[in-house]
Amino acid sequence: MDSQNSQNTVEPKRQGATSDDTGSHPDGSHNSQPPQRVRLIMNPVSGDDEPNPMKLPDIIAAMEAEGIRADLVFTSPDESPALIAQRAVEEGYDMVVVGGGDGTVSEVANGLLHAPIPLGIVPIGTYNNIARSLNLPTDVAEACQVLARGQVKHMDVGQANNEHYFFEAAGVGLDAALFPLGEEIKGGRWGRMVQAAQLAVGYKPQWLQMQFDRSIAEARERPTSRLRFLRRRVEPVQRKLQCSALLVVIANGPYYGTGFTVAPDAVIDDGLLTISIYRNFSKWELIRHFWSISRGQYHYSPKIETYRVAEVRLTSRAALPVHIDGHPLGTLPVTLKVVAQALKVMVPATDTPTYKRKDDLNPPIALPVAKADEFEDE
Numbered sequence: 001m002d003s004q005n006s007q008n009t010v011e012p013k014r015q016g017a018t019s020d021d022t023g024s025h026p027d028g029s030h031n032s033q034p035p036q037r038v039r040l041i042m043n044p045v046s047g048d049d050e051p052n053p054m055k056l057p058d059i060i061a062a063m064e065a066e067g068i069r070a071d072l073v074f075t076s077p078d079e080s081p082a083l084i085a086q087r088a089v090e091e092g093y094d095m096v097v098v099g100g101g102d103g104t105v106s107e108v109a110n111g112l113l114h115a116p117i118p119l120g121i122v123p124i125g126t127y128n129n130i131a132r133s134l135n136l137p138t139d140v141a142e143a144c145q146v147l148a149r150g151q152v153k154h155m156d157v158g159q160a161n162n163e164h165y166f167f168e169a170a171g172v173g174l175d176a177a178l179f180p181l182g183e184e185i186k187g188g189r190w191g192r193m194v195q196a197a198q199l200a201v202g203y204k205p206q207w208l209q210m211q212f213d214r215s216i217a218e219a220r221e222r223p224t225s226r227l228r229f230l231r232r233r234v235e236p237v238q239r240k241l242q243c244s245a246l247l248v249v250i251a252n253g254p255y256y257g258t259g260f261t262v263a264p265d266a267v268i269d270d271g272l273l274t275i276s277i278y279r280n281f282s283k284w285e286l287i288r289h290f291w292s293i294s295r296g297q298y299h300y301s302p303k304i305e306t307y308r309v310a311e312v313r314l315t316s317r318a319a320l321p322v323h324i325d326g327h328p329l330g331t332l333p334v335t336l337k338v339v340a341q342a343l344k345v346m347v348p349a350t351d352t353p354t355y356k357r358k359d360d361l362n363p364p365i366a367l368p369v370a371k372a373d374e375f376e377d378e
Contacts, residue, residue, distance in 0.1 A: 044075070055099070120345075172332065213312070
């Protein structure tokens with residue numbers, strides 16, 4: 001439903017907040033009243049166990065219970081979620097809420113980059129990597145409590161070639177080669193499984209070069225040895241790293257793909273990207289590692305080299321494939337950088353529920369609560 005035929009209004013049970021109230025202050029405090037005008041965006045053709053429209057009554061009821069007035073619009077092929085979000089800003093809404101998984105959340109978020117209003121998320125997708133990185137609850141009622149009682153935080157966003165944005169991670173090498181086949185398999189083309197297995201078995205480590213925006217010693221998270229670290233201290237500042245690897249993941253947050261914990265220590269608002277280099281892995285070791293980090297679990301592997309940078313340029317003599325958030329981006333070279341605090345998001349306050357799942361032994365890392373003097377007046 002668009003503005004002509006797809007818009008519904010969810011009337012609140014009690015009076016909303018004033019028009020300049022987003023439910024939170026930059027210092028991390030929050031209000032007891034919800035925002036007055038909320039645009040709710042949903043994709044009518046997506047969903048995991050059941051289509052999203054089947055979940056809509058529960059979302060509406062949970063919003064009503066929090067006194068939130070939401071104007072509903074469904075996405076359509078004629079208008080991107082980003083444009084719908086941009087129009088909501090122009091029309092004076094206090095918040096844009098997206099009900100969906102990572103794909104829909106990312107598309108809506110693209111329309112709110114550097115916007116004056118926050119993005120709220122009701123995570124109803126399969127993996128909800130972005131919501132997990134923000135420590136959001138997966139229960140619909142609790143997610144709506146965050147919309148009304150949470151706080152506004154600023155999260156980082158990744159950018160490729162100064163044009164394309166990503167919210168989870170970018171990848172170079174084997175995973176980028178497998179992602180298109182994985183999407184076809186998810187769509188029901190099971191015959192692609194044989195092709196994917198052949199590609200994985202036959203893929204060889206590739207040489208590539210990474211140029212950091214800082215020295216290798218500064219970017220390295222864990223020096224491999226004291227001797228090597230001391231040797232690098234007396235050498236000229238070295239920012240270029242050459243290596244042979246099966247794949248390289250450049251992460252904005254801890255999770256990507258089918259719930260893989262690719263960068264467990266990544267913080268989504270620290271102004272840095274976390275680079276994980278998978279070198280010296282056998283195919284069996286790589287399969288075992290990704291199995292061990294599936295479903296949000298964490299298993300440290302000493303064979304992964306980790307670096308933290310604000311910008312990196314990757315080049316190779318081979319035409320290595322690149323993806324961002326699972327979307328093919330062609331081949332190297334590519335420049336990836338972080339756009340610090342580019343998106344306002346609603347996250348739990350200290351007295352609202354946070355992410356919880358009984359079978360998750362390693363819950364995601366919560367965003368630190370900022371002090372008042374860490375933000376400038378807007």
